[in-house]
Amino acid sequence: MSIEEKQNLQTYQSSDFIEYPQSEKEVAAFIRKSYKANIPIELSGSKSKKKIGKPLQCAKILNLSNLNGIIEYLPEELYIKVKAGTPIQLIEEKLKKNNQQLAFEPIDFGYFLNGKSNYGTAGGQVACNISGPRRFKVGSVRDHVLGFRGVNGKGEIIKSGGVVVKNVTGYDLSKLMCGSYGTLVALTEVTFKVLPTFDESMTLIIHNQSIESGSGYLSDSVSSSNDVSGAVYFPKNSDITGCVMNIEDTFKLNDLKQDGSITAIRVEGSKKLIEKKTNNLIKELQISNLNISVLEKNQSYIFWKKVKNLEFFYSSNNSIIRIVIPPSENVKLIYQLSNKYKYYLDWAGALIWLEAFELSEHMFESIRKKVVKIGGYVTMIKNSEYLPYVEEVFTINRHRFNISQNIKKSFDPKSILNPGKMYTGI
Amino acid sequence: MTKLIMPKIDRKLILNKKVEIVSELKKITKAENILDHEDQLRPFETDALTAYKQKPLIVVFPENTKEVSDILAYCNQERIKVVPRGAGTGLSGGALPLADSILLCLSKLNKIIDIDYKNRCVVAQPGVTNLSITEAVQDKDFYYAPDPSSQIACSIGGNVAENSGGVHSLKYGTTTNNIFGVEVVFMDGTITRLGGKTYDSEGYDLLGLITGSEGLLCVITEVTVKILKKPQAVKAALIGFSTIEDGGKCVTEIIASGIIPAGMEMMDKALIHATDNFVKAGYPRDAEAMLIVELDGTDEEVEELIERVIKISRKNKSSSIKISKSEKQRLKFWAGRKAAFPACGDMAPDYYCMDGTIPRNKLVQVLKEIAKLSKKYDLPVANAFHAGDGNLHPLIMYDANEKNALEKTEKFGAEILKYCVKVGGVLTGEHGVGVEKRELMCEMFNNNDIQQQIKLKKSLDVSSLLNPGKVYPILRKCAEEGRVHVHRGKTKFTDIPKF
Numbered sequence: 001m002s003i004e005e006k007q008n009l010q011t012y013q014s015s016d017f018i019e020y021p022q023s024e025k026e027v028a029a030f031i032r033k034s035y036k037a038n039i040p041i042e043l044s045g046s047k048s049k050k051k052i053g054k055p056l057q058c059a060k061i062l063n064l065s066n067l068n069g070i071i072e073y074l075p076e077e078l079y080i081k082v083k084a085g086t087p088i089q090l091i092e093e094k095l096k097k098n099n100q101q102l103a104f105e106p107i108d109f110g111y112f113l114n115g116k117s118n119y120g121t122a123g124g125q126v127a128c129n130i131s132g133p134r135r136f137k138v139g140s141v142r143d144h145v146l147g148f149r150g151v152n153g154k155g156e157i158i159k160s161g162g163v164v165v166k167n168v169t170g171y172d173l174s175k176l177m178c179g180s181y182g183t184l185v186a187l188t189e190v191t192f193k194v195l196p197t198f199d200e201s202m203t204l205i206i207h208n209q210s211i212e213s214g215s216g217y218l219s220d221s222v223s224s225s226n227d228v229s230g231a232v233y234f235p236k237n238s239d240i241t242g243c244v245m246n247i248e249d250t251f252k253l254n255d256l257k258q259d260g261s262i263t264a265i266r267v268e269g270s271k272k273l274i275e276k277k278t279n280n281l282i283k284e285l286q287i288s289n290l291n292i293s294v295l296e297k298n299q300s301y302i303f304w305k306k307v308k309n310l311e312f313f314y315s316s317n318n319s320i321i322r323i324v325i326p327p328s329e330n331v332k333l334i335y336q337l338s339n340k341y342k343y344y345l346d347w348a349g350a351l352i353w354l355e356a357f358e359l360s361e362h363m364f365e366s367i368r369k370k371v372v373k374i375g376g377y378v379t380m381i382k383n384s385e386y387l388p389y390v391e392e393v394f395t396i397n398r399h400r401f402n403i404s405q406n407i408k409k410s411f412d413p414k415s416i417l418n419p420g421k422m423y424t425g426i
Numbered sequence: 427m428t429k430l431i432m433p434k435i436d437r438k439l440i441l442n443k444k445v446e447i448v449s450e451l452k453k454i455t456k457a458e459n460i461l462d463h464e465d466q467l468r469p470f471e472t473d474a475l476t477a478y479k480q481k482p483l484i485v486v487f488p489e490n491t492k493e494v495s496d497i498l499a500y501c502n503q504e505r506i507k508v509v510p511r512g513a514g515t516g517l518s519g520g521a522l523p524l525a526d527s528i529l530l531c532l533s534k535l536n537k538i539i540d541i542d543y544k545n546r547c548v549v550a551q552p553g554v555t556n557l558s559i560t561e562a563v564q565d566k567d568f569y570y571a572p573d574p575s576s577q578i579a580c581s582i583g584g585n586v587a588e589n590s591g592g593v594h595s596l597k598y599g600t601t602t603n604n605i606f607g608v609e610v611v612f613m614d615g616t617i618t619r620l621g622g623k624t625y626d627s628e629g630y631d632l633l634g635l636i637t638g639s640e641g642l643l644c645v646i647t648e649v650t651v652k653i654l655k656k657p658q659a660v661k662a663a664l665i666g667f668s669t670i671e672d673g674g675k676c677v678t679e680i681i682a683s684g685i686i687p688a689g690m691e692m693m694d695k696a697l698i699h700a701t702d703n704f705v706k707a708g709y710p711r712d713a714e715a716m717l718i719v720e721l722d723g724t725d726e727e728v729e730e731l732i733e734r735v736i737k738i739s740r741k742n743k744s745s746s747i748k749i750s751k752s753e754k755q756r757l758k759f760w761a762g763r764k765a766a767f768p769a770c771g772d773m774a775p776d777y778y779c780m781d782g783t784i785p786r787n788k789l790v791q792v793l794k795e796i797a798k799l800s801k802k803y804d805l806p807v808a809n810a811f812h813a814g815d816g817n818l819h820p821l822i823m824y825d826a827n828e829k830n831a832l833e834k835t836e837k838f839g840a841e842i843l844k845y846c847v848k849v850g851g852v853l854t855g856e857h858g859v860g861v862e863k864r865e866l867m868c869e870m871f872n873n874n875d876i877q878q879q880i881k882l883k884k885s886l887d888v889s890s891l892l893n894p895g896k897v898y899p900i901l902r903k904c905a906e907e908g909r910v911h912v913h914r915g916k917t918k919f920t921d922i923p924k925f
Contacts, residue, residue, distance in 0.1 A: 175634025196684035326623035328544035
């Protein structure tokens with residue numbers, strides 16, 4: 001039995017510990033009661049990302065999955081207002097019917113973390129603020145939340161934002177909700193900005209490039225005028241003890257036959273336009289004499305779905321770490337890390353996903369130190385059985401910790417909402 | 427000038443401590459950076475909302491972050507109010523001084539520190555103007571996307587404080603979507619960096635929180651902005667309509683068809699005439715409404731989009747369509763729109779620019795209401811509309827020399843904004859709340875919402891010394907309007923400062 005299963009057994013002995021409110025009012029009443037009685041609450045939705053962050057041991061669980069449903073969807077106004085427990089898949093299906101989408105590319109963490117596909121809920125996506133490969137072009141979850149309603153740690157219903165893109169009325173609390181892991185407010189309603197889908201997607205692959213040149217192509221492609229919407233680099237498979245990430249096994253695509261590194265650049269739009277943009281890229285990057293190939297339509301779609309949903313790690317029991325850095329620093333950092341860990345670059349070189357076998361806390365902190373030094377941050381996304389717990393899942397410095405603690409108090413004075421989920425003391 | 431209730435003035439401070447404060451400030455910054463004579467203070471008595479004027483106690487121009495930090499720490503210790511000011515181009519009175527405040531001018535922090543093409547960003551001090559960032563990188567075909575009309579003068583620090591937008595924000599977002607990081611100083615003097623040169627940052631999105639916080643939470647001393655590669659091609663279409671309804675439907679249909687134009691502006695007849703008289707932009711003078719639709723991308727993309735826009739416009743009974751054939755002509759199309767404010771200034775002695783945002787499909791309904799109100803108040807109005815993002819700018823024309831004219835105009839403006847909120851919009855799209863729309867906050871937020879925001883403010887500025895009297899309503903006013911429950915003269919939330 002894993003440590004986590006043991007903890008779960010001890011903490012959540014019966015369903016009495018889990019509350020399933022049916023309405024915002026019930027959420028408010030429950031939190032008000034807990035506030036008065038000093039009872040800490042764990043917030044949950046569909047539990048797809050429950051394992052991200054520090055483990056919680058709260059007396060009560062407030063499950064918001066019954067706050068489910070689309071409240072208002074106006075395609076021509078480019079927004080959808082939903083209850084916070086609404087599954088992301090339901091939202092995406094609804095949007096697809098009108099050729100619209102959540103452009104930040106919600107990630108399916110379900111399979112990666114729990115062995116079963118689960119995109120999670122609207123509230124969960126907002127709480128974690130982790131976005132897919134299109135991030136550098138369209139922004140992350142935080143750039144697509146127009147407004148919210150929720151209940152603070154005193155049980156008061158609050159709201160901020162609205163349904164329009166341009167809005168500077170009061171503090172932008174919607175941004176603050178994004179990435180707060182449920183430590184400030186129990187979200188009950190979220191309004192997302194939606195955007196048109198693209199007719200087609202095309203992916204230009206440059207084979208067998210070193211990290212230096214691959215990273216250079218990523219950077220040059222997003223600095224071109226070709227509206228690139230995805231840029232990743234996968235190094236050649238190498239033998240690193242215990243690491244299982246395998247690009248070839250994951251990408252079993254007809255048009256992708258070779259065994260070296262992959263530099264992949266995506267363009268999206270109408271068929272005629274993306275062909276032209278791909279040709280422009282080949283010209284501008286001066287790569288016509290290199291080993292290149294192009295993935296069209298379905299193959300391109302499947303490629304990016306695998307990238308987005310972290311499929312390379314599905315069979316891994318190792319620690320999985322997410323590193324965000326200024327893109328200019330990636331090669332140097334990779335040289336410091338790559339002989340110990342497996343990795344790939346996303347977000348045009350600004351994001352590194354790392355698989356680490358038998359990672360100790362000391363090693364994790366040593367990675368963090370290197371990353372912080374170059375202006376980046378590190379998150380432990382998935383713990384391994386070897387290292388089931390790390391003290392600092394997220395990265396923060398003293399000043400920002402103090403500010404965050406003050407902000408937490410202003411929303412949740414008794415620290416009853418997901419206490420300690422992000423940092424001890426917040 | 428209408429009477430504005432501001433936080434209680436500390437008269438003792440004004441009478442007894444001014445000399446001492448000046449001498450303390452001289453220990454922090456050069457004497458030439460401190461203004462304290464009445465005549466020297468006059469240029470700083472207002473920002474671009476000139477209806478309100480108030481000289482500060484002292485004006486100070488720090489030259490670096492350390493000086494900003496030392497000034498704030500000193501003021502925090504001595505309980506002196508501080509009002510930060512960028513270029514003073516704000517339209518909502520956000521930089522209006524208080525009689526007992528130090529006006530902290532960031533205009534000497536005016537250097538571009540780093541141009542980093544590898545990470546596609548520019549690091550600038552807060553006093554650098556918006557336009558000069560684009561000018562610094564345009565030789566490599568890069569630009570900074572948010573482009574408020576005042577971009578030639580407004581500062582990037584002020585842009586962050588107000589979360590400024592511009593005509594391209596539907597496609598490219600506002601300031602909040604276009605910055606990577608800031609260096610800020612809190613009221614207690616703490617210097618902190620939020621974000622950097624990375625996408626997003628971990629923990630609470632403090633960068634997102636301070637963007638648009640109107641100088642109430644901290645003072646910005648450095649900004650890292652994202653720069654974008656210029657699109658290969660940009661073209662604009664000038665489309666006339668014989669009714670506002672047709673224009674409104676056309677806007678909705680363009681968006682519904684999946685096109686996100688780089689900019690989409692609408693003007694009503696009054697403004698078409700005013701601007702065309704002013705700059706001879708070649709606008710369709712017989713039209714009741716006119717759209718400027720700008721499309722960008724690769725050459726082929728722009729051609730394809732223009733075709734689609736023409737088709738949709740014809741379907742919606744456009745009366746005229748002109749497509750820019752050259753960069754010069756495109757800029758001419760924009761010249762009228764960009765001159766909307768001075769053009770109105772040419773038509774009446776004074777004008778008052780409002781700023782609300784509405785769902786696009788409510789445009790016709792809101793314009794009809796504005797026309798009704800225009801008759802009620804007997805004041806002419808011209809309307810500019812960032813149709814892409816729903817941001818409406820009614821320009822009310824009046825003569826400030828007429829008795830009570832400003833009061834009447836302000837009432838008219840307030841009614842427009844209340845109506846914007848009623849149809850699902852917000853009080854301000856890009857100008858900020860400042861002192862101008864402070865009392866209207868109760869229209870949009872209830873007591874819980876406002877108290878939460880005030881608690882947040884207090885968590886970062888314990889004594890509420892940074893830009894007090896702005897953004898949040900004076901509670902008494904809310905109580906008068908019945909939005910705060912007052913029981914036997916006792917209000918709730920006694921721990922919250924009442925301005």
